[in-house]
Amino acid sequence: MVERLNSTAELIALSTGVALGLNSYDAIKESFEWLEQDTSIVYVLLLGDDGELFASYDNSDAPLDTAEILSHYSVYESDEILHGSIPIKFQGNNYGLLYIGYSLSPMHHRIERSTSLALLIGFTILILGVLLAYLGGAYVTLPIKELQTAATKMAEGNHDIRIKHQPNDEVGDLARAFNTMAENIDSVLAELKESEQKFRNVTESAGDAIIGMDDEACISFWNPAAERIFGYESDEVMGKVLHDLIVPEKYRDTAKMAVDNFFLTGSGSALGKFLTLSGLHKDGIVFPVELTLSAAKVHNKWLAIGVIRDITDRVRHEKMRKGLYDITNAYTRSTSLEELFTNIHTTLGEIMDVSNFFIATYDAQTQLLSFPYFVDEKDEKPDPQPLRHGLTEYILRTRKPIFINEDEIRSLAQQGEIDLVGPPSVQFLGVPLLLEHEPIGTITVQSYSDESCYDLDDLAVLEYVSHQVAYAIIKRRDADALQASEEKYRVLSNKLEQSNQMKDMLLDIITHDLKNPAGVISGVTEMLSNEYPDDEMIKMIRSSSENLLKVITNATTLSKVSMDESIKKKELEVFVIVQEILDGFATALKQNDIRVENNIDPEQKILANPIIEEVFKNYISNAIKYAAHGKKIVIDTETKDDNIFIYVRDFGTTILEENREAVFVRNLQLGKTEGRGLGLAIVKRIAQSHGGEAWVEPNQPTGNSFVLQLPIA
Amino acid sequence: MKTNGTPNSSLPWWWPSEMVRIISSTLRQGILVLISLAGLALGQIAIVVHPDNPIESISREELEHFYNGSLTQFPDGTTVVLVEHNPTADRFYQILLNKSYIKVKKQWIRYVFSGRTANPPEEISNTLKLQEFVLANRGAIAFLPYEDVTINVKFLAVDGHNVSHEHYLFADTKLFTQQP
Numbered sequence: 001m002v003e004r005l006n007s008t009a010e011l012i013a014l015s016t017g018v019a020l021g022l023n024s025y026d027a028i029k030e031s032f033e034w035l036e037q038d039t040s041i042v043y044v045l046l047l048g049d050d051g052e053l054f055a056s057y058d059n060s061d062a063p064l065d066t067a068e069i070l071s072h073y074s075v076y077e078s079d080e081i082l083h084g085s086i087p088i089k090f091q092g093n094n095y096g097l098l099y100i101g102y103s104l105s106p107m108h109h110r111i112e113r114s115t116s117l118a119l120l121i122g123f124t125i126l127i128l129g130v131l132l133a134y135l136g137g138a139y140v141t142l143p144i145k146e147l148q149t150a151a152t153k154m155a156e157g158n159h160d161i162r163i164k165h166q167p168n169d170e171v172g173d174l175a176r177a178f179n180t181m182a183e184n185i186d187s188v189l190a191e192l193k194e195s196e197q198k199f200r201n202v203t204e205s206a207g208d209a210i211i212g213m214d215d216e217a218c219i220s221f222w223n224p225a226a227e228r229i230f231g232y233e234s235d236e237v238m239g240k241v242l243h244d245l246i247v248p249e250k251y252r253d254t255a256k257m258a259v260d261n262f263f264l265t266g267s268g269s270a271l272g273k274f275l276t277l278s279g280l281h282k283d284g285i286v287f288p289v290e291l292t293l294s295a296a297k298v299h300n301k302w303l304a305i306g307v308i309r310d311i312t313d314r315v316r317h318e319k320m321r322k323g324l325y326d327i328t329n330a331y332t333r334s335t336s337l338e339e340l341f342t343n344i345h346t347t348l349g350e351i352m353d354v355s356n357f358f359i360a361t362y363d364a365q366t367q368l369l370s371f372p373y374f375v376d377e378k379d380e381k382p383d384p385q386p387l388r389h390g391l392t393e394y395i396l397r398t399r400k401p402i403f404i405n406e407d408e409i410r411s412l413a414q415q416g417e418i419d420l421v422g423p424p425s426v427q428f429l430g431v432p433l434l435l436e437h438e439p440i441g442t443i444t445v446q447s448y449s450d451e452s453c454y455d456l457d458d459l460a461v462l463e464y465v466s467h468q469v470a471y472a473i474i475k476r477r478d479a480d481a482l483q484a485s486e487e488k489y490r491v492l493s494n495k496l497e498q499s500n501q502m503k504d505m506l507l508d509i510i511t512h513d514l515k516n517p518a519g520v521i522s523g524v525t526e527m528l529s530n531e532y533p534d535d536e537m538i539k540m541i542r543s544s545s546e547n548l549l550k551v552i553t554n555a556t557t558l559s560k561v562s563m564d565e566s567i568k569k570k571e572l573e574v575f576v577i578v579q580e581i582l583d584g585f586a587t588a589l590k591q592n593d594i595r596v597e598n599n600i601d602p603e604q605k606i607l608a609n610p611i612i613e614e615v616f617k618n619y620i621s622n623a624i625k626y627a628a629h630g631k632k633i634v635i636d637t638e639t640k641d642d643n644i645f646i647y648v649r650d651f652g653t654t655i656l657e658e659n660r661e662a663v664f665v666r667n668l669q670l671g672k673t674e675g676r677g678l679g680l681a682i683v684k685r686i687a688q689s690h691g692g693e694a695w696v697e698p699n700q701p702t703g704n705s706f707v708l709q710l711p712i713a
Numbered sequence: 714m715k716t717n718g719t720p721n722s723s724l725p726w727w728w729p730s731e732m733v734r735i736i737s738s739t740l741r742q743g744i745l746v747l748i749s750l751a752g753l754a755l756g757q758i759a760i761v762v763h764p765d766n767p768i769e770s771i772s773r774e775e776l777e778h779f780y781n782g783s784l785t786q787f788p789d790g791t792t793v794v795l796v797e798h799n800p801t802a803d804r805f806y807q808i809l810l811n812k813s814y815i816k817v818k819k820q821w822i823r824y825v826f827s828g829r830t831a832n833p834p835e836e837i838s839n840t841l842k843l844q845e846f847v848l849a850n851r852g853a854i855a856f857l858p859y860e861d862v863t864i865n866v867k868f869l870a871v872d873g874h875n876v877s878h879e880h881y882l883f884a885d886t887k888l889f890t891q892q893p
Contacts, residue, residue, distance in 0.1 A: 020818050023799060023836035025825065032825050046822065054819035055826040095815075 005075075005102045008035075009086045012044055013098045016055075017090025032057070042081050042101035045069060046088065049096045060101070069099050080105040147175055150182075159186050209308040213242050215301040217259050229289075229310045231282030248280045262295065263302050271295055279308065287312045320457060323351040324464055331468045340472050341373035344465055352458045354445055356425070359469060360392050361433070361441035369393070377448060378423040390421035391430060396439045401431040401466075403459045405451060426451045431462045433470035443469055511556045518552055521545040557614055557682055569607045569690070574646065575600040577613050578635055581620055588624050599636035606644060606710055608690055615686055615694065618679040619648040619706045626652040627703065643692070644710050651703040660696050683708075757859040757876050758805055758883035761844070761866040763851050766791070770870040773882055777809055779854060780817075782824055782831055787852065795834035796855030798843055802836070805856050808883060856883070 012035065015027035035041055035057060043064055046055040058064050060081075075084040082102040088095040146165055153161045162182060163175040203210050203223040209230065212221025219242050222234040230246050237245060247255045262271075271293050279289035290309045295302055330343035341359055348354045358374040369392065370384035387393050391409070394417055395402060404412070406426045412418050425446035433441040443466050447453035525542035532538055575598065582589070582596055589596060606612070623633045627650035634649040655663060664684045680694075687694035692710040699705040724731045760776065762768060767789055778784035785793050797805070803814045810817065824831035837843040840861035847853040847866050854869075859876055862868075874881040 016822060019822050019833075020815060023797070023802075023818065023834075025821060025831075025833040028822055028825050032828075036828070044826065046819075046826070048819060052819075055823040057826045057828075 005082055005084050005100060006086070008038070008041060008102070009084060009098055009100045012100070013086050013088045014090070016046060016088050016098065017093075017095060020088075020095050021090035021093055040103045042103050043069075043099070044101075045099040047097045047099065049094055054096075069101070077104070144171055144174075147171075147178060150178060154182060154185075159189065206307075207309075209306075209310075211242065211246075211306045211308060213259075213304045213306065215263050215303070217241055217243065217256070217263075219245070220303070221305070226308070229281075229308065230279065246280050248278050248286045251278065259304075262304065276311070279310070288315045316457070320351055320461060323347060323461060326350070327465055327468060331472060334472075337372065337472060337476050340469070344469065345373065345375065348445070348461070348465065351461055352445065353447060353450065353453050356446045356448065357444070359433075359441060359443050361473060362387070362396055362439065388421060389419040391418055391428060392442050392444065394418050395430045395432050395442045395444075399432050399434060399437065399439050401429075401459060401463055403429050403454070403456070423448060427453050429454050429459055429462060431459070431466040433466050433473065435470055435474050440470060440473060507556070510552060515549070515552045515556070518545060518549045522549050554679060554682055557611065569609055571605050572608055572610065572612065573602070574604050574606055574637065575602045578616050578620075581613060581616050584617075585620060585624060588621075592624060592627070593630045594624060594627055595632040597632060597634045597636075599634065600646070601637065604637055604644070607712075608710060609686075611686055612690065612710075615683045615708050616646075616648070618683050619708070622679070622706065623648050623650040626650055628652045631703075639712070642712050644712055646708045646710070647705045648708075649699045649703060649705045651699065651701075654698045654702055655696060655704050663696060664694065756885040757881060758801055758808075758856050759859040759862050759876050760854065760856050760869040760871060760883070761847055761862065762854050762869055763847055764865060764867045765851060766867060768869065770873055773809070773872050776871060776882075780806070780834070781810060781820065782829075782833075785830075785832065791852040793832070794850045794853045795832065796843060796846060796853055797834040797836050798840065798855065798857040799836050799838045801856060801858055805883065 012028075012031050015031040019025050019028045035044065039059070041057075042060045044055075044057040045053060045066065047070065048054045053066065053070075056064075056066075062079075069083060072083060073085065075082065077083070080103060082104055083099070084102070085097050085099045088098050142165065146163055150161045150163050159182060162179050166172045166175045203221075206223060206225050209226035209228075210221065210223040211219060211226050214220040218239050219237045220239075222232070222237050224234075227233055232245065243252050243255045243259070273292070275291045275293070277289055277291055278286050280286055288311045290311050292307045294305050296305065297303070326347040327344055330347050331340060334340035334343050345354055345357055348357070354375070356376045356378075358371055358376065360369055360371050362369050366384075367386060368384040369387055371382055374381040387396075391402070391412075394412070405428075406424060409418075409420070409424070409428060413420050425448050427450065428444070428446045430442050430444040430446075432439045433443060443462060445454065445458070445462065522542070522545040525538060525545050528538045529535070529542045578598055578600055582598065620633070620635075627633055631651040634647075636647055636649075638645045638647070664680045684694045687708055687710070690710055692708065694706070694708050696704050696706050726732065726735065760771065766787065768787055775784065779793055780795060787793060799814075802817075806812050806814050806817045812820075821831060821833040824833075835846065837846055837855075840857050841863065843855055843857055844862065844864040844866050847855050848864060855866075868876055870876075870878075871882040872880075876883075878884070
């Protein structure tokens, strides 16, 4: 009672504390609702810490003596009411005291009532007890009987049986337990069935033979793959001794000993490893297999499960892969064709029968078939020969590999495709050596005795080899050709060198050995003409010798410009160059009363070879020659885009439009030396060798403007 | 009940540890007084309602009736949802009801215990959340510091004085000067 009082009081005190401390009234509302429903609570009083009674709940019939209640500090009882008080606290704050009254009267009534009823109930129980003993006995045994029947049926294999009668007592619990057990058994059986089905699916679809062996070394399991690999049907082998069937005779004793040891100890060297062994087929063929063996102890007996894989193809492919690798290796290892052929022959020998092996090459130029490598049991190595009508020629013609037997060879002969040449072979395997689809030879293996000596894999290997050999042969040919062309080139370049030296020598002769005498002649004739000014002959000689000297000078200059592919440039001041040339022409200018306006900016620089002064020399001498007497020559520059334009303008006769280009064309006719001839051709050449251009355009109002365009560096 | 005596109360006042205790407790109380006075120096308290509420002004009497729970409907019949802002509540109830906050809370508990249909105020201390609550409740009425009003809630004038008026009931209070 006191506990109940306490817990109620604590709940209300706490919710009051929440309202005061957290300003939330939800808890107090709820505990009030709860308070109202509990009729045994007579009152609740809330006394603040200031001594003020701030809330009260009164459910009592009589008026509440508040003063009396508040004067007590501990639990007490009066008028069938249990009174108590607890502090209202929240988060360490003390908000006052809660007083609660709890009615004891309903309980007192109960006690009185129960005392008076006790005797009556005692009697009733006694009578009922006797009655129940009879009925209960029957009631209890009924489900037990049902349980017994169900258990028997279950034992007989009827798993669908369930107990319907489930009373609410221990027997009922037993019945329910039975039903649960029956359901569990059902699901376990279903799982078992499923896993069995899975096992069957796996073993039946497995590509590997799965063979079970019991403790007497007899076959207990044999899957479809085992049937396929070993040739025995499952019915044939069941219960028979395993090793007598699938182990080759020479290994049988060893195997049996290992098995006996295994059944004794449950361990063995073969367990849990991959073993490569030999298997025996029903037909008696021995083939390589890979075996993994596992052991299991079932019902205290050892059971061995072997998974066996037929690795015939794998072994063969491994051998072939190694062979192909060796061939590739042979190719890189060999330094000459002969060595390569020998290496290929040796390597091929590890994969197939190469007792009869030859490589034939066909030279389209000589039209000869030669046999650089030839090994044969019956035939001698033939000499190079013209094409005949044999199988090799047939391959060269069709450009396709052939793989034929004796009968097919004969039928080809009957069709007229081939003539029978050499000893007849029973199997013939030939592959063309192709270079860009053109046959350059064949590679062949053949057998004179074994009809099943080769198969399609061998053909594939041979085809692979043919690429290597064809490539090697071509490389050799290319190397030969390269050597030949190198030789040719060397001879040519020697010749070129010689002719270049000759040219240099000629130039040298012209510049020095020819120029000097010409200079002497010119000088002497000048003196002569001064002495005999009226002698026409001397005048002619003088003019001719001057021209000769000019031609030689020009030719030298031209050859200099022509020869140098890339000219050396340096920074030059145009003004200075032009001024020096003008100084050189000072006498001529004075004689003709020509005034020159040099408008070139003294700061103007160009990037050019010093030979550029030839241009100005030519332009200025031309201008002097063609400017009218007493007129002027104007020289100025203009910079546009990335180019500098230098103009030499005269005010003489304007060159006709149709001749403007012609004046820059090289004209070697000595008779017309009066013209602008060779000089301007050199000008153009020099300008172009600088990446620039030279041309003439009409000057305003008359005369010509000779232009030199040069790129600004 | 608990007695207020401390275990050291028998010591004389000049005892060093006793002196430290007295000085520190005096200091602590002084600081508390300062802090509470500073609290009084806060600005106006705004009375706000839902913007759709047609009410524009409220008398002090009506406001008292709302907050002591004796009036539960606005003139248009909408049920009042009381909202209080803590810590503004102390000052608000002191001015409006001349009661401490704890007294007001006790009063609501009394209402609950007497079985009266009581809708005690919803206490919200975050002013933004408080305003959002007002916007979400058509019948809400709330008080909060005027300076914290940031959302479009509706201010109510009290006794015809709006919040910035000097005779407004919850006008700002100068430090150390209390409303009579």
